[in-house]
Amino acid sequence: MMQDKEMVNDALSMVKSSLTTYTNVISECANPQLRATIQQIRNNCEASQYELFQLAQSKGFYQPAMMADNQEIQQVKSQLGS
Numbered sequence: 001m002m003q004d005k006e007m008v009n010d011a012l013s014m015v016k017s018s019l020t021t022y023t024n025v026i027s028e029c030a031n032p033q034l035r036a037t038i039q040q041i042r043n044n045c046e047a048s049q050y051e052l053f054q055l056a057q058s059k060g061f062y063q064p065a066m067m068a069d070n071q072e073i074q075q076v077k078s079q080l081g082s
Contacts, residue, residue, distance in 0.1 A: 005061040012056060015049040 022042035029035040056062035068076075 004059070005056075008052060008056045008059070008061050012049065012052050012062070015045060015052060018045055019049065 019042060022038055022045060026035055026038050026042065029038060053062065057064065
């Protein structure tokens with residue numbers, strides 16, 4: 001029987017995989033109505049992923065990377081903006 005931690009982490013992994021798939025489909029979709037529909041599905045999926053992330057983090061199942069400081073953020077912005 002799966003433990004809570006395994007179930008939450010497995011669900012997070014599946015949702016993250018789905019988000020990647022939606023992104024790929026959206027970038028290749030020529031039909032504007034279908035594209036908008038898939039974008040809405042992706043947005044809902046992202047909201048669910050964040051809820052799962054918050055649950056995992058609150059229960060100590062998931063430890064995110066350390067927060068970047070302002071200097072690191074500015075450096076990344078600068079690199080991406082060039």
